[in-house]
Amino acid sequence: MMKNELTKPKQTFLNLAEEKRLRIEKALVEEFAREGYRRASLNNVVKRLGIAKGSLYQYFDNKEAIFLFVFERFTRLVKSMVGKPSAADWRPDNFWQTVRRVWEAGIIFIDRHPVYYQLYLNALFEQDIPHREEIISRVRLFSMEFFGPLAAAARERGGLRPDVPVPVVVFMIDAAMDRFLQSYARSYLDDGLKLAAADRARAEAGMDSIIEVLKNGLGGGQRYP
Amino acid sequence: MMKNELTKPKQTFLNLAEEKRLRIEKALVEEFAREGYRRASLNNVVKRLGIAKGSLYQYFDNKEAIFLFVFERFTRLVKSMVGKPSAADWRPDNFWQTVRRVWEAGIIFIDRHPVYYQLYLNALFEQDIPHREEIISRVRLFSMEFFGPLAAAARERGGLRPDVPVPVVVFMIDAAMDRFLQSYARSYLDDGLKLAAADRARAEAGMDSIIEVLKNGLGGGQRYP
DNA sequence: TGTTTATATGACTACCTGGTCACATGATGA
DNA sequence: TCATCATGTGACCAGGTAGTCATATAAACA
Structure with a gap:
């Protein structure tokens, strides 16, 4: 059984201004939809969003957690x-x-x-x-x-x-x-x-x-x- | 229309002893079947075959040609x-x-x-x-x-x-x-x-x-x- | 034998990936 | 004003990729 915790973003992400949060969610789902899981590039996502790589890891634990969150x-x-x-x-x-x-x-x-x-x-x-x-x-x-x-x-x-x-x-x-x-x-x-x-x-x-x-x-x- | 040439291996490959050729073909189709196109690793193939990376490029032009050959x-x-x-x-x-x-x-x-x-x-x-x-x-x-x-x-x-x-x-x-x-x-x-x-x-x-x-x-x- | 031609090699390049971390910036509250 | 805490940053790391190329070996032919 998958732990639901895994799909949870960190609190930092939830604290984000809604506009920014939605912008990030949108970019993430777009990337996974276009490339699938393995090929999806977080480098690409942060580049397109204009945020730092590190920020993404302030929001989520890792790529897997990001994917599970999006799929949820x-x-x-x-x-x-x-x-x-x-x-x-x-x-x-x-x-x-x-x-x-x-x-x-x-x-x-x-x-x-x-x-x-x-x-x-x-x-x-x-x-x-x-x-x-x-x-x-x-x-x-x-x-x-x-x-x-x-x-x-x-x-x-x-x-x-x-x-x-x-x-x-x-x-x-x-x-x-x-x-x-x-x-x-x-x-x-x-x-x-x-x-x-x-x-x-x-x-x-x-x-x-x-x-x-x-x-x-x-x-x-x-x-x- | 795809040029049929693209799917052709180089002459070197066709000159190979049949046993060796079939061994290589088998390893290639296995890799593409397991990993799909993009994730398939030619490094992995040559490692498992025990041949040099360069050899593969004596046989085929590039990864795409290899895939098309296998699919053919x-x-x-x-x-x-x-x-x-x-x-x-x-x-x-x-x-x-x-x-x-x-x-x-x-x-x-x-x-x-x-x-x-x-x-x-x-x-x-x-x-x-x-x-x-x-x-x-x-x-x-x-x-x-x-x-x-x-x-x-x-x-x-x-x-x-x-x-x-x-x-x-x-x-x-x-x-x-x-x-x-x-x-x-x-x-x-x-x-x-x-x-x-x-x-x-x-x-x-x-x-x-x-x-x-x-x-x-x-x-x-x-x-x- | 020597010479030419075909095949085999693996270190190397340029580029990509997920993930880390020391540090910078912003905000909050005393 | 100062101190604390939350958030943002990007250079950096280890490890992966496709593809290249100078060089070594083997085979074929003279």
Whole structure:
């Protein structure tokens, strides 16, 4: 278990005037988003900020702590935008609506915080990120933890095909959603859907089209059409 | 367009005794697979090989040329294992069988050349890979280029739902297949399917289960059940 | 044999990194 | 005004990188 202390900046950083603090946070997330963890250069950050190298080490213990702090900001942002399944989400006839809601939250997140999403993608695929497994799992909303129980409940009550195992349901949704969002954010992964830098309307149309297919493939037939 | 020359090692390298050449190639692909492009250390490679740094630069022009050469090896391997659509692949009632064949080729590839697959994954998600867009697109077999025309033909002749656009068909297959193979090769992406390091039988069962869902969601109904 | 050509070598350069630390500056309170 | 404490600084360190080059060795040919 990661000690939360690790992600904490020193008091000095918290004492900073908010304007300056935010300016530094912005520069840090930008650097990690552009370069990933290992290649991110603190020399570069301080140069661009016009502050001294030593100052950064007055604010944080080391590079790892800086990264974890930045990633923690991302995690909070995500959680504030998606949240946990609500009471309505548990109704089996609302299953696909919930999928749509979370999916859309992902699109909005990328529109609003593209740099943080880039940070996340880098963390997802770079090796030797500090505490990768844990920080990734904290934010993997589109996975077993979120949709698993919902899918199980929906399947139990006829909202999903009984012959498709829950892990397969979750896998399909996860794969489609993840890949969709990556294509939306990273053009070179976008082979045919032409989502890259697309406007929201177009993205949502693509999303609905895909959800429709998932519904056909996974849905429980006539009961909740 | 990338000049093919760039990927060519110098004549000196080709003159090497095959044993030595293969030993060097192996060390190079291992390094790039483990560390990605930027972090890969040629110092480390020569140290492990017990040869001089200068020798490497007798064989190749620079790091970029080395990487492109190694990636070219990967591309050839893939192409030799999947090939192009055969005459049988074009029969619309064979569409899902073709999907299955290519998918299975992916699994076999990972089993047989895990290091090369790791190399590919790193190239896919690292930034600032030399000529990334082009070398990636050369190997994205599970995309528009391979399945697009097949899907269009199958759709035309009733093998696929007419109300699902071809790009969406390809996207779904691509997303599921890609994610499946990544999960198969990288445990931390494997949320629920428990594919990581699974035996082939289990992997194929998972694959069939997913293809069945795709068939239900995308298939043309009764005509080719 | 001697001479030319191909290959192997590793010290070296220039440049980058994260991190340190003795010191300078600013603020606060007596 | 002086003393204390918080904050800011940048030269410096050890260690890493890709790439170079004069020199040594080996092979091939005369």
